[in-house]
Amino acid sequence: MMPYFPAHGDHRYGVSHYDLTLRYRVPANRLDGTARLTVSSGGPLTMLNLDLGRFRVSGVTVDGVPARYSHDQGKLRVSLPRLLPVGAQAEVEVRYSGSPMPVRSFWGDLGWEELTDGALVASQPIGAPSWFPCNDRPDDKASYRISVTTASPYHAIANGVLVGKRRAAGATTWVYEQAEPMASYLASVQIGRYQLSDVAGTRLAHPARLATRARHDFGRQGEMMALFTDLFGPYPFAAYTVVVTDDDLDIPVEAQGMSIFGRNHVDGRRGFERLIAHELAHQWFGNSVTVACWSDIWLQEGFATYAEWLWSESSGGPPAGDHARRWHQKLATLPQDFVLADPGETMMFDDRVYKRGALALHALRQTVGDHLFFLTVRAWNHAHRHGNVTTREFVDHAQRYSPQPIRPLLSAWLHDKPLPPLNP
Numbered sequence: 001m002m003p004y005f006p007a008h009g010d011h012r013y014g015v016s017h018y019d020l021t022l023r024y025r026v027p028a029n030r031l032d033g034t035a036r037l038t039v040s041s042g043g044p045l046t047m048l049n050l051d052l053g054r055f056r057v058s059g060v061t062v063d064g065v066p067a068r069y070s071h072d073q074g075k076l077r078v079s080l081p082r083l084l085p086v087g088a089q090a091e092v093e094v095r096y097s098g099s100p101m102p103v104r105s106f107w108g109d110l111g112w113e114e115l116t117d118g119a120l121v122a123s124q125p126i127g128a129p130s131w132f133p134c135n136d137r138p139d140d141k142a143s144y145r146i147s148v149t150t151a152s153p154y155h156a157i158a159n160g161v162l163v164g165k166r167r168a169a170g171a172t173t174w175v176y177e178q179a180e181p182m183a184s185y186l187a188s189v190q191i192g193r194y195q196l197s198d199v200a201g202t203r204l205a206h207p208a209r210l211a212t213r214a215r216h217d218f219g220r221q222g223e224m225m226a227l228f229t230d231l232f233g234p235y236p237f238a239a240y241t242v243v244v245t246d247d248d249l250d251i252p253v254e255a256q257g258m259s260i261f262g263r264n265h266v267d268g269r270r271g272f273e274r275l276i277a278h279e280l281a282h283q284w285f286g287n288s289v290t291v292a293c294w295s296d297i298w299l300q301e302g303f304a305t306y307a308e309w310l311w312s313e314s315s316g317g318p319p320a321g322d323h324a325r326r327w328h329q330k331l332a333t334l335p336q337d338f339v340l341a342d343p344g345e346t347m348m349f350d351d352r353v354y355k356r357g358a359l360a361l362h363a364l365r366q367t368v369g370d371h372l373f374f375l376t377v378r379a380w381n382h383a384h385r386h387g388n389v390t391t392r393e394f395v396d397h398a399q400r401y402s403p404q405p406i407r408p409l410l411s412a413w414l415h416d417k418p419l420p421p422l423n424p
Helices: 208-217 221-232 273-281 300-312 320-332 351-368 371-384 391-400 406-414
Strands: 013-025 030-041 045-051 055-063 069-070 077-085 089-098 103-104 108-117 118-122 142-151 155-158 161-169 169-180 189-192 193-199 202-208 241-244 254-255 258-261
Touching: 013 189, 030 045, 045 089, 055 069, 055 077, 077 089, 108 189, 118 254, 142 155, 142 189, 155 169, 193 208, 202 208, 202 221, 221 273, 221 300, 221 371, 258 273, 273 300, 300 320, 300 351, 300 391, 320 351, 351 371, 351 406, 371 391, 391 406
Parallel strands: 013 142, 202 241, 241 258
Antiparallel strands: 013 030, 030 089, 045 077, 055 089, 069 077, 103 108, 108 118, 118 189, 142 169, 155 189, 161 169, 193 202, 254 258
């Protein structure tokens, strides 16, 4: 199977740690960065290919030794000063600067994006090179240290735990550490004039004027967290942060340990609570347990969509079965022109992928019953915590927990184009 984004990522090496030191000037949209990558060779290497957008690169070193490089068409090619043998490590430092520009894609602009008064990062699936040099593939996960310096009226939020904050000469430096392995597309920085609130154990960053509405709309997130912990297993990260921007967003955005919503998603009536459930569920399905290749996107979006139905079922709304029947009826009227386990690059975020993925999970639940279904899900998250997965691995895993053959059932949902029937 051909990868969806062959121009991104390099399988000849892996990155175990990123240390990003960033300075951002909001009015000018100017980013100055130093990135230090700890790389490990999968084979003898004389050249290293990194993904990086349209910045000016001022220097590259490898283990402190200046290295020759070229930079064009989104690739930074570094000539290593010495042969890097199999399994060897090296520290690559890249100094770069410029105005970060999103990566253009079929779904619009991805990555670093200017807000009216600040910035956000929404990189899924290939936007990470818009702000730092990386090995941009979902199966190369690393720990991160992210330091962001910006003018003091602004609050900078990044993945992980805040471990340092210092102010000098009208600017504040925020330092975050993300210890759990993270894919490059999930790395994120949010900059804005935010007020912080603690709502049901979740850190909530929001414009001051939206405080009342935001606290109300996210007020049941503690109950949501408790439900998902019971159904899916322990929350996989040290903390969870929700950011509400002071701009409208088309859709909420997930990042590791973080979700980002637009002001249009906060109405003071919990009108977007299903999206809150969806983004929280991604912390298990997508951020901790991450697809190894983008063709298996249903393993993230199908689970997150099904989590919406489970929250509805638990919180007094329609049960998951009602949602399943409604969406099955709707999908039956729409074109059935894709394979769920390989929808194709242009259709990977089609709503039918989300809903059919959720339906496949509901069909499995109907077949094996609640006890075995949720036992299977918790064991899946435990076995692959902070790792990468494939559809084949999920089918094999589900079969191990089922006393009856379920491969034909899952194969129909995952590999056949016609929509399978849903049991009453």
